[in-house]
Amino acid sequence: MKVLLIGSGGREHAIAEMMRRSASEELKLYVAMDYLNPGLRKVAEASNGATFITETTNAGKILSLAEKLSPDLIVVGPEEPQFAGVPDVLREEGYTVFGSDSKCSEIERSKVYARSIMWKHSIPGRLFFKAFKSVEEAREFMEFAGDVVLKPARQVGGKGVKVLKDSKAYLSDSVSEVKKSYVDILYKEMLGHDDVDYKVLVEQRVEGVEYTVQVITDGSTALPLPAIQDHPHAYEYDVGPETGGMGSVMGPGLTLPFLTYEEYRRSVDIVKEVVDALGREGCSSYRGVLAGQMMLTGVWGPTVIEFYSRFGDPEISNLVPALRSDFLNVLDKAAEGRLANAKLEIAEDLVTIVKAVAPVGYPNDKRLAAGHPIRIDEAAILSEGCIPLYASVELSSDGTLYTRGSRAVEIVCSGSDYREAYLKSEKAVEHVKALDGWPLFHRSDIGSAELLNYRVKVAEKVRRVYTSRAKRGMLGKTLLWIPGEGVLSNPLISDVKVGRS
Amino acid sequence: MAGLLAIHAFDDLWDVTNYVRYGAISLRHRGEDSVVVCLPKEGVKCLTFEEPDEIDVRLGSYVAVVGTYNDVRVDEDYIARGSSGGVEVVVLADRPYEELKPLANAVAEAVHLSSLNALESGLRKVFTEFSNAPTLLTLSSRGDVIAWRCGSGLTPLVLGSYGFDLAIVASEHATAEVLGAEVKRGLPPGEGVIISKNLFKTFKTSFSGSPALCAFELLYLARPDSIVDGVSVYEFRKRVGAEVGKAFKNEVDVVVGVPETALPYALGFSQSVGKPVELALIPTGSRSRSMLKVDPMEKVVAIHMKMNPVKKVLEGRKVALVDDSMVVGSTMKAAVQLLRSEVGVDEIHLVVASPPIVSTCPYKLFNLNMERLLAANLTKDLAVKYLDVDSLNWVDAGVLSSVVRNYNIKLCGKCFKECFFG
Numbered sequence: 001m002k003v004l005l006i007g008s009g010g011r012e013h014a015i016a017e018m019m020r021r022s023a024s025e026e027l028k029l030y031v032a033m034d035y036l037n038p039g040l041r042k043v044a045e046a047s048n049g050a051t052f053i054t055e056t057t058n059a060g061k062i063l064s065l066a067e068k069l070s071p072d073l074i075v076v077g078p079e080e081p082q083f084a085g086v087p088d089v090l091r092e093e094g095y096t097v098f099g100s101d102s103k104c105s106e107i108e109r110s111k112v113y114a115r116s117i118m119w120k121h122s123i124p125g126r127l128f129f130k131a132f133k134s135v136e137e138a139r140e141f142m143e144f145a146g147d148v149v150l151k152p153a154r155q156v157g158g159k160g161v162k163v164l165k166d167s168k169a170y171l172s173d174s175v176s177e178v179k180k181s182y183v184d185i186l187y188k189e190m191l192g193h194d195d196v197d198y199k200v201l202v203e204q205r206v207e208g209v210e211y212t213v214q215v216i217t218d219g220s221t222a223l224p225l226p227a228i229q230d231h232p233h234a235y236e237y238d239v240g241p242e243t244g245g246m247g248s249v250m251g252p253g254l255t256l257p258f259l260t261y262e263e264y265r266r267s268v269d270i271v272k273e274v275v276d277a278l279g280r281e282g283c284s285s286y287r288g289v290l291a292g293q294m295m296l297t298g299v300w301g302p303t304v305i306e307f308y309s310r311f312g313d314p315e316i317s318n319l320v321p322a323l324r325s326d327f328l329n330v331l332d333k334a335a336e337g338r339l340a341n342a343k344l345e346i347a348e349d350l351v352t353i354v355k356a357v358a359p360v361g362y363p364n365d366k367r368l369a370a371g372h373p374i375r376i377d378e379a380a381i382l383s384e385g386c387i388p389l390y391a392s393v394e395l396s397s398d399g400t401l402y403t404r405g406s407r408a409v410e411i412v413c414s415g416s417d418y419r420e421a422y423l424k425s426e427k428a429v430e431h432v433k434a435l436d437g438w439p440l441f442h443r444s445d446i447g448s449a450e451l452l453n454y455r456v457k458v459a460e461k462v463r464r465v466y467t468s469r470a471k472r473g474m475l476g477k478t479l480l481w482i483p484g485e486g487v488l489s490n491p492l493i494s495d496v497k498v499g500r501s
Numbered sequence: 502m503a504g505l506l507a508i509h510a511f512d513d514l515w516d517v518t519n520y521v522r523y524g525a526i527s528l529r530h531r532g533e534d535s536v537v538v539c540l541p542k543e544g545v546k547c548l549t550f551e552e553p554d555e556i557d558v559r560l561g562s563y564v565a566v567v568g569t570y571n572d573v574r575v576d577e578d579y580i581a582r583g584s585s586g587g588v589e590v591v592v593l594a595d596r597p598y599e600e601l602k603p604l605a606n607a608v609a610e611a612v613h614l615s616s617l618n619a620l621e622s623g624l625r626k627v628f629t630e631f632s633n634a635p636t637l638l639t640l641s642s643r644g645d646v647i648a649w650r651c652g653s654g655l656t657p658l659v660l661g662s663y664g665f666d667l668a669i670v671a672s673e674h675a676t677a678e679v680l681g682a683e684v685k686r687g688l689p690p691g692e693g694v695i696i697s698k699n700l701f702k703t704f705k706t707s708f709s710g711s712p713a714l715c716a717f718e719l720l721y722l723a724r725p726d727s728i729v730d731g732v733s734v735y736e737f738r739k740r741v742g743a744e745v746g747k748a749f750k751n752e753v754d755v756v757v758g759v760p761e762t763a764l765p766y767a768l769g770f771s772q773s774v775g776k777p778v779e780l781a782l783i784p785t786g787s788r789s790r791s792m793l794k795v796d797p798m799e800k801v802v803a804i805h806m807k808m809n810p811v812k813k814v815l816e817g818r819k820v821a822l823v824d825d826s827m828v829v830g831s832t833m834k835a836a837v838q839l840l841r842s843e844v845g846v847d848e849i850h851l852v853v854a855s856p857p858i859v860s861t862c863p864y865k866l867f868n869l870n871m872e873r874l875l876a877a878n879l880t881k882d883l884a885v886k887y888l889d890v891d892s893l894n895w896v897d898a899g900v901l902s903s904v905v906r907n908y909n910i911k912l913c914g915k916c917f918k919e920c921f922f923g
Contacts, residue, residue: 165663168681171680178512236701239701361699364511364698438618439616439617439618439700
C-alpha cells in the first residue's frame with residue numbers, strides 16, 4: 001500500500017514505525033516533512049518510498065505531491081496542517097485521508113470552542129471558563145479572577161498555559177500581577193493568529209493527576225487506546241516550565257497504576273461523547289484521532305483539560321512496542337469509514353516508558369538549544385531493548401545530526417513491569433550525546449517507583465473527594481455565595497454561553 | 502541555627518517580594534533577629550531586615566535567597582562572598598562554618614569555569630573538598646541558585662514547586678506550603694540542586710560518616726505542620742509524649758503544655774495518662790523561641806510574655822507541666838513560680854519531652870553554654886529542689902530511640918551524650 005505521511009517529528013516517526021509492521025499490506029512510505037528527519041527517511045527508504053522536504057501546512061504543495069504519488073492512503077500527523085485545511089483539500093480531490101479536517105480539528109485549534117461544545121452538550125468533566133476578545137477586559141478580569149489557569153484561546157504549539165493557583169490571600173497581589181502581565185504577552189503572541197476571535201481563555205483551576213485518553217475514529221465507531229501519562233514539566237519531580245512532554249508512561253493493560261478501570265472507561269466515554277457532539281456541530285465525519293488530555297480531579301473525577309485532534313506526542317510512542325494489531329489497516333479503515341469491524345489489540349502485560357532527551361535551553365530558549373551536533377547511537381539503544389524515535393533533529397548535508405531546539409529524540413522502552421522498563425530507559429538515554437559538549441537533559445524520574453507512588457497518593461486523595469461529592473450530587477459544581485445576589489454555580493462569576501470563536 | 506529559603510521563577514514576569522516576605526515569616530522560629538535577602542543585582546546584593554514585615558518595597562527580582570538568623574549582625578561564618586572571573590557568589594549557611602569564605606570562592610570558581618555540562622561535577626568536587634560544610638544556599642550574580650544539604654544530614658532542605666513557574670527550596674516543608682507550592686521531596690543528606698533559567702539538576706555528594714538528623718529538629722525546632730525526612734513532626738511529638746506518659750508513675754488532674762510548642766507532646770501524654778489537656782497559660786503577643794535567645798534579659802522577657810495563667814483550671818489541682826525541651830531551666834522555673842505563687846496549684850510534675858541536655862553542640866547548631874546547662878550541672882535531686890517541682894521526668898534515651906526506630910531514621914544525639922537515636 002502506498003502511503004503519504006505528512007509531518008516531521010517524533011509522532012510521525014512512531015506512526016511510520018507502526019505502519020511498517022503491517023502484516024496485511026506491504027508498506028511503501030512517502031513522507032512530506034518540513035525538515036529532514038533521519039528516522040522517517042530510514043523507514044521511507046527501507047520501504048522503497050521517499051521523503052520530500054516541503055511546507056506541510058501548504059495544502060497546494062501537499063496536493064501536488066499527492067497528485068504526483070497517487071497514494072492509497074494519506075496520514076496527516078500534526079495539527080497545523082489540519083488547521084490549515086490540508087485534509088479538506090485532499091478529500092475534496094478524492095483521496096483517502098486519516099486526519100481530522102479543519103472543521104473537526106477546531107476542537108484543538110480553539111479552546112473556547114472545545115469548552116463550549118462540552119457545556120452545550122452537557123458532557124461530564126467540563127470546567128467553567130471565560131473567554132476574552134479584548135485585552136482591556138481580560139486585564140480587568142484578572143484583578144479578581146481567583147484560582148485560575150490562563151491559556152491562549154488558540155493552540156500555539158502546546159505552549160503558553162499558566163497555572164496560577166491563587167489560594168493564599170497574602171500572595172494574591174503577586175499572582176494578579178503575573179496574570180495581568182501574562183495577558184499582555186498572550187495578546188501579543190496571538191497577534192499572528194487571526195483565525196480565532198477570542199484571544200485568551202480563563203479556566204477554573206483543578207488539581208489531580210493527568211493522563212491522556214485517545215480514540216481512533218471514523219466518526220461513528222471509536223476505538224480507544226490505553227490511558228497514557230505525559231509529563232509536561234521540563235524537570236524532575238514535576239518542577240519547571242511547560243514543555244510539549246518530556247516523556248510518558250503506559251500500562252500495564254488499558255489503565256495506569258493510579259487510575260481505576262472505571263475511571264478509564266468514563267474518560268473514554270467523555271471522548272466518545274465529544275466525537276458524537278462534534279458530529280452534530282458540523283464535523284460531518286471525524287476520521288482521525290481525538291485525544292482527551294484528562295485530569296482526575298476532586299471536582300468531577302475524570303475531567304477534560306483540553307483536546308488534541310491528533311495523536312499525542314510523546315504518548316503515541318508508547319504504543320510502538322505494545323501494539324499488536326495491524327496499525328496500517330486500522331488507519332486505513334478509519335480513513336474509509338469502515339472502522340465498525342476493526343480491532344485494536346494492545347499487549348496486555350506490557351509497560352512502556354518513553355523518555356525525551358532535549359538540549360539545555362529547551363523549552364524557554366530554543367535558540368540556545370538549537371544547532372548542536374548530536375549523536376544518537378541507534379544500535380546501542382536497540383541493544384538495550386529500546387527504540388529511538390527521531391524528533392527535533394535534522395540531518396544536514398554533511399551527514400551530521402543537529403538539534404532544532406526542541407526534544408531531540410524519544411526513547412521508547414518496554415518491560416513486563418515498571419522496574420524493568422525504567423532500568424532500560426535510564427541506560428538507553430546515555431546513548432544520546434551532543435558532539436560539542438552541549439548539555440542534554442531528560443527526566444530520570446519518569447517511570448520511577450517514587451514518582452508513580454506519588455501519583456497513586458494524589459489520585460487517592462482526589463478520588464476520596466470526587467467520590468464523596470458524587471454521593472452528594474455535587475459533581476462538577478462549585479458554589480459561590482455572593483450576599484445580596486445569591487448562590488452562583490460558576491466560580492468565575494460569568495454566564496456560560498455557547499459561543500463560537 | 503538559621504532558616505533558609507530560595508525562590509526561583511523560571512519566567513521573569515515574577516517579582517518574588519511577597520514570597521520572600523511570607524517565606525521569611527514562616528521561618529521566623531528558626532531565626533528571630535534578622536532576615537537577610539540576597540538578589541542578583543550589582544553582582545549579588547544582600548539586604549538585611551530586622552523583621553520580615555519590613556520587606557515591603559518591591560525587590561524587583563525573579564530570584565532570591567533568604568536566611569533568617571538569631572543575631573542582629575550575622576558574621577562571615579554564616580554569610581560569605583566569593584568571586585571568580587567576574588562571577589560573584591553569596592553563600593548563606595544555616596550554622597557557623599569557619600571555612601565558608603574559601604567555600605564561597607570555590608563555588609564561584611566552579612560556576613565561572615564550568616560549562617553547564619560540567620557544573621554538576623564541579624560542584625560535586627567543591628562539596629567533597631568542604632565535606633563538613635553546613636546545609637547552605639548560594640546565589641550567583643548570574644541568578645543561579647545552588648542549594649545543598651550537608652552530608653551529615655543534620656538540617657533538612659525541602660524542594661517544592663508552584664505550577665510551571667516557581668521552584669522553592671526551604672528549611673521547612675511548611676514554608677513551601679505557606680507559599681502555595683507543592684512539596685516535591687526532602688533532599689537526602691549530601692544532595693544538592695542547581696536551579697537556573699535553563700537548568701535544573703540534582704547532584705549527589707558522598708559523605709564518609711553516617712548521616713543523622715539533628716534530634717532538636719524533630720524535638721523542638723521544626724514547625725509541627727512540617728514533615729522532616731518523611732516524619733510528621735506533629736505525629737512524632739505526640740508519640741514521644743505518649744511514651745513518656747506510659748512510664749509516668751504519678752497521679753495528676755490536668756496536663757499543661759508550656760510553651761504552646763509543647764502541645765503535641767502534652768496531647769500524646771494526656772492520651773496515655775487519661776487526663777485532660779488544659780490551655781492554662783496564655784501567651785501575650787507573637788510567639789518567640791526563648792531557648793534560642795542569647796541575651797539573658799531578652800530571654801526572660803520572652804519567657805514572661807509566654808504565660809498568663811487561666812487560674813480557674815489550675816487552682817488546687819495536681820498538674821503535669823509538659824515542656825518541649827529544657828536547657829537552662831529558666832522557662833520552667835518561671836512557670837513553676839507562677840503556678841505556685843499566683844495560682845496555688847497542689848502539685849507540679851515537670852515532664853520534659855527530651856532527654857537531659859548535658860553537652861554543647863559540636864556542630865554549633867545551637868549556642869549552648871556548658872556552664873548554663875541545667876542537666877549538666879545539677880543532680881536530678883538538686884534540679885527538683887531548684888525548680889521547686891514535685892517530680893522531674895525526662896524522656897529516657899532508650900525510649901526516644903525506640904520511637905525513632907519506627908520511622909527508619911537516625912537522629913544525632915551528641916548534646917545528650919548519645920551518638921545516635923534510632
